[in-house]
C-alpha cells in the first residue's frame with residue numbers, strides 16, 4: 375500500500391489512509407487542513423467524505439479528552455498551561471522512584487523464575503507512576519487502577535468514544551478527582567494536580583473541567599502506550615539475539631535501542647484527523663469533513679526514509695521516527711515514556727541474564743486496531 379496506494383480511501387471504514395513518511399508527517403503537521411477536532415461535521419452533508427468545502431466549528435459538548443482533540447488557539451493555550459506542570463526537569467526528578475518501583479515489581483516475580491512481562495510488569499508500572507505523579511493516595515490505588523482500566527479499554531482510538539461501563543467509570547473517577555482537586559486547592563502538595571491548579575498564564579488558569587479531562591487523557595495516552603513500548607522492546611530483543619547480545623555488551627546503546635523499538639514496533643500505529651476543507655495530498659483529493667488516518671507505523675518503515683527499514687538495528691542513526699507524532703500535538707509524555715522504558719530495560723537486562731520466552735506459543739496482539747503490542751509475554 376505504501377508504494378502502490380500511498381493515499382487510499384477505505385470504503386468499509388469510510389476513512390482516508392496515508393502511509394508514506396512525508397505524507398504522514400505533513401498530515402500531522404498541517405493542523406489548518408487536518409484538524410484534531412474529531413467531531414467536525416461537514417456543513418451540508420452528514421456522511422464523512424461526502425464533500426462540501428467548509429466545516430462547522432467543533433461541538434463544544436464533546437467532553438472526552440482535552441488537548442489531543444483540540445486545534446489552535448485553544449490547544450496552544452491549554453498545552454502551554456499543562457506543559458508548566460510537565461517539564462522534562464519534573465520528569466527527570468521521578469527517576470529514583472521509577473527505579474524503586476521497577477525493582478519492587480521484579481522482586482515479586484523473580485523468586486518463581488517465571489513472569490508475564492505484560493501483566494506482572496509493563497502494565498502495572500506506568501499506572502502506578504501516573505497515580506503517584508497525580509498524587510493519588512496509595513490506599514486508593516486499586517480503585518484508581520480499576521477506573522483507569524475501564525477508561526483506557528474504551529478509548530480505542532483516542533477520540534473518547536465510550537461504552538456505558540466506561541462512562542460510569544469516567545464519571546466516578548471525575549467525582550474522585552473533583553474531591554482531590556478541592557482538597558489540593560486548600561492544601562497544595564508536591565504533585566501534578568497541585569501543579570495543574572497552580573498553572574496560570576497572563577490570561578487564564580485551568581478550569582476544573584480542563585484538569586479532569588487532562589487527567590483522563592494522561593491515563594489513555596500514557597499507560598497502554600508505555601506498556602507496549604516496554605513489551606515491544608523485550609520482544610524485539612528476544613527475536614534478534616544478536617541485538618540483545620550487542621546491548622548487553624554495550625549498555626550505552628540503550629537510548630538508541632529504545633528509539634529503534636519506537637520505530638520498528640511503534641506502540642501507536644496511527645492517529646486520526648479530519649479534513650477541515652477540501653485538500654489534496656499525493657495526487658488524491660480528500661473532501662472536507664473526511665476522516666483521515668495518518669499511519670505512523672507505516673511511515674516508520676518507509677524505505678524512502680529508512681535504509682533497510684525492515685531491519686531491527688539498535689545502532690540506527692539518524693533515526694527520525696515519528697512514533698510520538700509530529701508538530702503541535704507531539705507527545706507531551708515522551709520524556710516520561712523514554713525514562714520508564716530506560717529504567718525498565720536496564721533492570722531487566724541486569725537482573726535477568728537468562729531472559730528468554732517461556733514457550734513458543736503464538737503471541738496474541740493487544741486489543742485495539744491502532745495499538746501495537748501483545749496482550750501477554752510469558753518469560
Ligand code: HEM
Pocket residue numbers: 402410441442443453504591592595596597599600603640641642645646697698699700702703704705706707708710711
Ligand atoms: C500525544 C504517542 C506516552 C501523554 C501523543 C501523540 C502520540 C503519542 C503519537 C500525538 C497524537 C496526535 O498527534 O494526535 C505516545 C507513545 C507513548 C506515549 C508511543 C509511549 C511509548 C505518553 C505518556 C504520557 C503521554 C507516558 C503522559 C503520561 C500524551 C499527551 C498527548 C500525547 C498529553 C497530547 C498532546 C497534545 O495533544 O498536545 N502521544 N505517547 N504520552 N501524549 Fe503520548
